[in-house]
Amino acid sequence: MAAICVYCASSEGIDPRYVDLATELGTALAARGHSLVSGGGRVSMMGAVARAARAGGAHTVGVIPQALVSLEVADDEADELLVVPDMRARKGLMDARADAFVTLPGGIGTVEELMEVWTARALGMHRKPVVLLDPWDDLLPLVDLAISLRDKGFVRAPALAHLLRTSDVAQALDAVEVELAGVASTT
Structure with missing residues (x-):
């Protein structure tokens, strides 16, 4: 199946429902046979x-800058922990x-990651699904900004159509799978 990159918060002290959402996504992703690509952190x-x-048996790949490894926040249990020099x-x-991107609520780093892959998709630099899983509309102001712009x-x-907004985990993974099937049928 697909390697799904999940962008989300690494901030501690957030409402537990966000951590529960991330847990639900990880569980469902594994149940559907996908693997995970993440930022390589073990917190939040x-x-x-x-x-x-x-x-759930999924293969996990964590990609983390050396500076964060030094702060002892690396996910040492990842199947692959790839240490890189910097955020870029x-x-x-x-x-x-x-193969696809799913963004959960998060801070400015999460928003920046979403914007980069969404922009690249809109510019035709890739055809990977870009999904926003936002059940509590935390990132709705960002979508509203894009509409205003x-x-x-x-x-x-057409750029707006390249962001697939969903409100639950099943919808998010369905969107990924439908998009990937569409890409596969046109290649």
Whole structure:
């Protein structure tokens, strides 16, 4: 099946429902036979999705900058823990290893990762699914901003269609699988 890159928070002290969402995604991803590509952290949502995926038998790949390994937040239980020099290398390797992207609520790093793969998809630089799993509409203001920018002529209308918004885990994985099947049938 697919290698799914999950972008999400590594912040501690967040509402437990977000960690539960990450756990649910990891469990479901494994149950459907997918593997996980993550940021290689063992804390918060990032750690939860990886632990759940592994518990379900999924192969997990973590990509982490050396500076974060030094802070002792690396997911040492990952099937593959790839240590890179910096954040740019991290994102590049995560993107290269992924067949699809699912973004959960998170902070500015998560938003930046989403924007980069969404932009690349809109520009035709890849055909990988870009899914936003946002059950509590935390990132809805970002979508509203993109709509406003489209209305002002800054964003091409088709770009909005390249972000698949979902509100639950099953919808998110269904969206990934349908998109990947469509890509496979046109190649």
